[in-house]
Amino acid sequence: MNVGKVVGTIVASQKDEKLTGTKLQIVRQLELDGSETGAFVVAIDAVGAGEGEVVLYASGSSARQTALTKDRPADAVIMAIVDSIEVDGKLLYQK
């Protein structure tokens, strides 16, 4: 999984029928120090993350293993909201 921050949303009324009812969030990938890597992904939100929240997202077939994303043509899912990140004994992030 990667760490990212929810920064926005994409609206798409014309989409594959298997995507009906999903929320498409834009997630910027983060380094462990909270800076942005420059990469982003569009992910289905399985945990109700709000804009600005630091999240974990899974990619590939693993993105289809939540109840919400099962059998959907989606290759990224937000599957957790991060409470804290601790590296080398230091607290780098706390919600």
Place this chain on the structure above:
Amino acid sequence: MNVGKVVGTIVASQKDEKLTGTKLQIVRQLELDGSETGAFVVAIDAVGAGEGEVVLYASGSSARQTALTKDRPADAVIMAIVDSIEVDGKLLYQK
């Protein structure tokens, strides 16, 4: 999923029989500000996207989860046409 723009098509009469009847679109990957990343992918179009349209595409096994792409040897699918992209409260794109 990634954001891209449909810029063209590939015609291939000699192909695996499981690809019969599919339309192969060329999609340039976009940044959130609409600039091109330089990368492109050839994707099966599951939503009837026209040239110049901004779309979402899914990669890997997830690309086979639409009714059109099921069991096909295709690793990318256009699964949505983008209406709008909103980042940090600003509307970056509207169809």
Place this chain on the structure above:
Amino acid sequence: MNVGKVVGTIVASQKDEKLTGTKLQIVRQLELDGSETGAFVVAIDAVGAGEGEVVLYASGSSARQTALTKDRPADAVIMAIVDSIEVDGKLLYQK
């Protein structure tokens, strides 16, 4: 899928039994203008592509969706021979 050019072959007599009878082609990845990206992949040929031909290849689990590659330990397959590539209304390649 990506666009590539068949540039050679790999012979491997000692291989997993599930690879018996497959032809291993070397494919250099191409940009849309026909220049080489510098990347290459070794792919099973499902369409009888000859050396020098411009092809489409699929990667990952999608590479196992042809009759020839089903259940084989192969992560790339040539699944189409390109007739033409049209981008922004211009014909960039014709066989």
Place this chain on the structure above:
Amino acid sequence: MNVGKVVGTIVASQKDEKLTGTKLQIVRQLELDGSETGAFVVAIDAVGAGEGEVVLYASGSSARQTALTKDRPADAVIMAIVDSIEVDGKLLYQK
């Protein structure tokens, strides 16, 4: 698989129900000489690795092949703790 070092943990109380009971470790990817590549991944720990330990991690659908990660929306798993790394006849790492 890749070689990495466990450097920290992520706590996430609000997560997909399929992630309940898993430990999320932060793994920095290593070169063979033990230096860091700069990349990191968040992985489920299937072997009880402690902070500072050198481990192997698998990515993608293969990350779901342990008893612990089966059917979970996780794309990386720590599946081994490294005892030693030998390259070109030299012992580069020993636990």
Place this chain on the structure above:
Amino acid sequence: MNVGKVVGTIVASQKDEKLTGTKLQIVRQLELDGSETGAFVVAIDAVGAGEGEVVLYASGSSARQTALTKDRPADAVIMAIVDSIEVDGKLLYQK
């Protein structure tokens, strides 16, 4: 698939039970001219490759399609030993 050279081994006594009995080889990725790309992968050896041998390896779910790697948490497998590489009509490598 990619081309690589077996350069060493990793010993890991503490590992997921599904990895029991597998040999973990370190494979440096090669360019077609035999130079190293700088990337490496740890792969399960399905063909008995020895150190120094030029091999093909498959990645992702395709790595689990050999009898040896079926259902294992492994994302790379050595599935062939290369006899020869021919590019543009020239023999670039012969065992």
